[in-house]
Every structure is written in C-alpha cells, then in structure tokens.
Amino acid sequence: MANFTYLYGLVPTKEAENQSFPSMKGFDGQTEPFTIVIQDITAIVSLLDSKQYSEEIIQDKINQDMEWLQEKAFHHHETVINLAKLYTIVPMKFCTIYQNQERLIEAIRSTRERIAATFKALSGNEEWNLKIYCEDSQLKKHVSEKNPVIEAKKAEISGLPKGRQFFELKKIDKLIDSELEKEKHRVSKSIHHQLKHFVIQGNVKRNWNKDVTGRRENMTWNGVYLVSEKNVEPFLKQIKQYEDNMLGLGWRFEASGPWPAYHFSSFIGEGNHVDKRIN
Incomplete structure (x- = not known):
C-alpha cells in the first residue's frame, strides 16, 4: 500500500x-x-x-x-x-x-x-486576532450631528432658497451614509496603527459579512497581530479600553487567541493546498 x-x-x-x-x-x-x-x-x-x-x-x-x-x-x-x-x-x-x-x-x-x-x-510570541464591529444606527446618529462635512453641508443648504433647500436636504442622507463608511474605516485604521505600539507585526485581513459572523453589527476591521508573550496583557487591556470608551457609539471589539501563527509563518516547500497537485 x-x-x-x-x-x-x-x-x-x-x-x-x-x-x-x-x-x-x-x-x-x-x-x-x-x-x-x-x-x-x-x-x-x-x-x-x-x-x-x-x-x-x-x-x-x-x-x-x-x-x-x-x-x-x-x-x-x-x-x-x-x-x-x-x-x-x-x-x-x-x-x-x-x-x-x-x-x-x-x-x-x-x-x-x-x-x-x-x-x-x-x-516567545503569539498570534492574536481582533475583529472590530459597528452598529451603524448608533454611529450614524453621531456622524449626522458631529461630522464637519455634514455640518458644512447643512450650513450651505440653510443659505439656499426654500425650494432648493427641499431638494438638497433629500440628498444629505446619501452624504451621511458616505461619511459613515469613511468614519468606520478611519477609526478602525487608527486603532490598528495604535495597537502596533504593543505588537511585533500587524496585518489586515478581509472583513466577513453578516452571513459568516452571525452578528447584527457590520464588521469594520479584521486584524491579526504577532504579540510577544510579555505584551499580551497590555495589548488586551488596550482593546478593553477602546471598548469601554466607544461602546456608546456602537463599536464592538472581539479579541481572540492565542492562535497558531498561520499569518506570520510560511514554508516555501508546502505540498498540496487543496487546489494544487500533490507533490
């Protein structure tokens, strides 16, 4: 055989x-x-x-x-x-x-x-994963009230004739949705860069949709990090601080690990990966 x-x-x-x-x-x-x-x-x-x-x-x-x-x-x-x-x-x-x-x-x-x-x-290092989620309805309210682009647009519309105001106000929802997506990416990217102070290396993976996560919130970031064992506790503490500070705006954080370091190791001589021929 x-x-x-x-x-x-x-x-x-x-x-x-x-x-x-x-x-x-x-x-x-x-x-x-x-x-x-x-x-x-x-x-x-x-x-x-x-x-x-x-x-x-x-x-x-x-x-x-x-x-x-x-x-x-x-x-x-x-x-x-x-x-x-x-x-x-x-x-x-x-x-x-x-x-x-x-x-x-x-x-x-x-x-x-x-x-x-x-x-x-x-x-002496561990792989950790951080998924960031956001409840859009909560953050959207904040964006519509505090975003400088939205505020400037509202001020611009207020100076228009009444007839023009009606049509321009109908368009503002699209602008809010656009600024919402920019805000989610901006905040998530900022957190990713801040976490690099605690890690050896950090990479970004593709976001999962709700069918995969089974959550009602949208995933806004999917990061993997190589963390030294001595920095795991500060790394997780920082993530917990983000969650405590941002919960009211709809942000949710899910850290998991340690995992085998799939994302920080490779082997050139790997054999069949399902879609390749067996060596």
Whole structure:
C-alpha cells in the first residue's frame, strides 16, 4: 500500500526532544501522527492511504461533502492548536500533503535557513486576532450631528432658497451614509496603527459579512497581530479600553487567541493546498 504524507507543521528538534509527543489520531482517524527529524527541524506528520486520499478524491470531498470538510478542517485546526501549546510551530495549511516522505524531507532541506529564521521570529510570541464591529444606527446618529462635512453641508443648504433647500436636504442622507463608511474605516485604521505600539507585526485581513459572523453589527476591521508573550496583557487591556470608551457609539471589539501563527509563518516547500497537485 502506497502512503502519502500529511504535514501538520514543523517544530524545532530541540523542543521536540524536550517535550514528549502527545498521543492523538491522525487525519484518517485511524493511524497516529508521528515525527520525522531532519537535523534541527522536526516535521509532525501522519500517513494517508494514497488510494483513499488521492487529489481527485480530496477535491470531490471538498466540493461535495460539507460534513467531511468540516470534520477534517476541525481535526487539522485542533491538532495544530494542541501542538502550538507544546512547541514553537510553523503551522501548515489544511491538506498539505506530500507524495512521500522523501519529497517532504527534500522540501524542508531546501528551505532550512528560512524555517530556522521563522522559528526564531515566532519563539516567545503569539498570534492574536481582533475583529472590530459597528452598529451603524448608533454611529450614524453621531456622524449626522458631529461630522464637519455634514455640518458644512447643512450650513450651505440653510443659505439656499426654500425650494432648493427641499431638494438638497433629500440628498444629505446619501452624504451621511458616505461619511459613515469613511468614519468606520478611519477609526478602525487608527486603532490598528495604535495597537502596533504593543505588537511585533500587524496585518489586515478581509472583513466577513453578516452571513459568516452571525452578528447584527457590520464588521469594520479584521486584524491579526504577532504579540510577544510579555505584551499580551497590555495589548488586551488596550482593546478593553477602546471598548469601554466607544461602546456608546456602537463599536464592538472581539479579541481572540492565542492562535497558531498561520499569518506570520510560511514554508516555501508546502505540498498540496487543496487546489494544487500533490507533490
């Protein structure tokens, strides 16, 4: 039976030697994950039957079997999270698969220096996520009353003949909506830049819509941050302060973590990422 190699992540060999490897089920739900040592880098992997997990079968499952996809994605995510509690890990994307162990070892050796640099960058640091939401109706009231552009437009309209005022006032709602969106972006971006005083690195992700979040408020910002362990508490304290100060204007903050550092690590030699061929 030919086996593919499923890669969860890479950890420093010194850490793997000092911390016993946990017992858990592999991606197929039957075999157990194990380690492959490549000098100072240790790969955490499990084996997959190549007939049951061919590229075509995986693509069909992802496209047609939502239950399978959710189960396997959850398994990958939970496994990486548990490993991140024990080791400094360069986490792999879901369904990173190699045709065999030799291909994996070759890929690791070819990027060894970059992996070592990533271990150094991640050691003692944590990935945190901040989602910012806004209840538009609350902030809109504030914008309509306090925004200088709106105030200037109202003053301009007040000086027009009565007939013109009627038509111009009907247009002002569109201007308020436009200024509302600008205000949400301005405030969120300002918070993002202020938080950089507490973090090593911060990146911006795409906002999610209400169908995904299940919330009534609109998401205005989705940021990820690499934070040193000593700065996590001040980082979270600052976010709490924002929430306390801005709650009355409709702002909501959702910080979560620590997460495996998916957004601050990469592995050039990664295998199949669902949409690529298995190496």
